[in-house]
Amino acid sequence: MGCSKLQIRMKEGVCELLFMKFWWICLLLHIRNFRSEILVIFVVYCCL
Numbered sequence: 001m002g003c004s005k006l007q008i009r010m011k012e013g014v015c016e017l018l019f020m021k022f023w024w025i026c027l028l029l030h031i032r033n034f035r036s037e038i039l040v041i042f043v044v045y046c047c048l
């Protein structure tokens with residue numbers, strides 16, 4: 001509530017970095033140990 005555009009942009013940048021790292025980890029693990037809970041938590045964090 002009442003976040004400035006700068007804060008929103010910073011959060012989006014952090015989420016982009018986390019998203020790229022998350023998918024790199026999934027690729028390295030061949031999505032063998034993928035847990036949907038991690039993705040749900042990630043999406044919820046980035047969308048709030």
